[in-house]
Amino acid sequence: MSTVTETGLLTSREIITGEELGSVPLATSGAVLSAARRAAAAAPGWAATPAAERAAILDRAADLLLERAQEAQDLLVREGGSITGKAFYEVHAGAAELRHAAQLATAPQAPHGPGSDPGRDTEVRRVPLGVVGVIVPWNFPVLLGMRSVAPALALGNTVLLKPDPHTPLSGGRLFAEVLAAAGLPEGVLEVVYGDADAGAALVRSPDVSMVSFTGSTEVGREIGATAGRLLKRVVLELGGQNAYVVLPDADIEAAASAGSWGSFLHQGQICMAARRHLVHRDVVESYTEALARRAAALRIGDPYRTDAQIGPVIDRGQLTRIATAVEDAVAQGARLVTGGTVQGQFFPPTVLADVTPKMSVFHAEVFGPVATVTSFADEEEAVELANTSDYGLTAAVYTSDAEQGRALASRLRCGVVHVGDQTVNHDPHLPFGGVGASGNASGFGGQAAIDAFTRWHTLTVSSPARSYPF
Structure with a gap:
């Protein structure tokens, strides 16, 4: 659980005892927009960073997360109410997401067929979207956060991350610390802390090209409507019955x-x-x-x-x-x-x-x-x-x-x-996503992540240059 102080801090507290675990700055809507601008400014440089270098940073982040595994597990238990086994699994699954994303960064792109005009040289490739906004729930903050943050970064996007106010430390501050220590350049990951107002500012920001939201169907519908009106890509992973x-x-x-x-x-x-x-x-x-x-x-x-x-x-x-x-x-x-x-x-x-x-x-x-x-x-x-x-x-x-x-x-x-199994299973290599009130289909895992966090870019070259009748 968390409380807000008069000085504008969001204080995380242990669910059972109420003991203070740490504090982070509560972001106003203006602060969210400023963070989005910083991420947008960092986007061209990060997109131009060689894929192997991006992959190396994510692999180092996985190592660092596992070095801090006990601390991360304790946060998940105290801040979010996890049992120890679930917390252990989640931390290691978060590291697996980072390693899988590193593989995505350097994986060869699937070839695209040539155009119909043999006189044009054609180049078709997947490119980053820009700034990806990620809104993370409290129940699996490390796993569900890394599921979006890691592939978005790997594929050349910058990220604006907003953790749930119940879990600001395990779902936000931990990410920033681990990735910064791994060598992620300043501005490539911006973390903002707050409630629904901060989330709404993230979705509306003109610097955010895409929103990845995991949470309730009710909120997901609102985010989807806003993203649709603003013509932004959105991945929604919502409830399940x-x-x-x-x-x-x-x-x-x-x-x-x-x-x-x-x-x-x-x-x-x-x-x-x-x-x-x-x-x-x-x-x-x-x-x-x-x-x-x-x-x-x-x-x-x-x-x-x-x-x-x-x-x-x-x-x-x-x-x-x-x-x-x-x-x-x-x-x-x-x-x-x-x-x-x-x-x-x-x-x-x-x-x-x-x-x-x-x-x-x-x-x-x-x-x-x-x-x-x-x-x-x-x-x-x-x-x-x-x-x-x-x-x-x-x-x-x-x-x-x-x-x-x-x-x-x-x-x-x-x-x-x-x-031959039950419903709660996760594999970072496999597509995951729901239909109907559960979301707008797969946005995570393997090729689905590449599809979600990049877009097509087509280049044609005519040599000699062409002229036309008028």
Whole structure:
């Protein structure tokens, strides 16, 4: 959590104790615009920097991030409520994003076919966009920040980064320090700290050519509308109401293990979390019992001082929203199997059974540790239920028959599907992005990152120079 002082500082505090962790300057709209101008001034020089040099800086940054791994992990735990295992993974995943971006910087560009006029020499290549604005959420600030910052820098853009006010240190200051120490020139990465006003100024800045936003669908729609009006490129990675489909041939204990991880990791505060467990009616009771048993056994507590598996929810407002969603679901006929009641700063892993598409909890994203269970009779109904959502981020099909799972997965309307696994997976080399209310398709990973953070530039040369009738 964070507080704002009278002197204009944003102070980050530990969620559990309120202890001060550090302060950063709170940016006014004017300060955001000034930072964007500095990034724009640095853009030509950075774009002209040899790709191998850009790659070397990013590789050094990965080394430096890992040298500071314990410090970064502690920040993620204390500032954002991560458990230690999640924090460890996130720091190393952030380093992997830097290394993957370094590879993108020096990768040969895919050849483009010649033009139709044999008398013209043609050169077609991808070039940087200029200044890329990056707005990062609090739940995975290192990973989700590096996922945009690293490839944008690698491909020759400068970056204006705004972390979430809940996590200004792990999502902002850490980036600036590590990349500066790695040799990134001044102005190539500008970090601004603030709330929605700072984010709006970033999006509107005439010096920002593109916006990469990860966060809620509601805010994403506003950013998309503004970017569209200003004719800016925008990558939106938004919410998810992800389906986890369990077929009748599944090993129930293994399926429940994967389902528990997918729903309750980081207190369910993950866009990729398994929210809707769609389970064949022949195994729905045994699966629900196994999932609830695992949920009830998870250790709840302070992840910085204990070996807790479930840490605190990010703030009191989010606790209230989770509790209200569970209460409404029960009032509409859902069966509360385990959990369901606020415990101080925590919300216990919760399983709701007998959920139907007529209930709001089936459709609305509950950004917390709540798994809903809905039964289906056959694969046709499973596909219909999975696709009955405005969202389309990730999904998973759990089965012992990989080919059957592959066939069902091809019918699900979303950006990413995992067969024989759960919904929370990340690979910097693979495209990632959702459809519908989950975003505007892939903007991250491999070729998708190149497509997102560069544009085409076409050059033709006629020799001798041409003349025309008038």
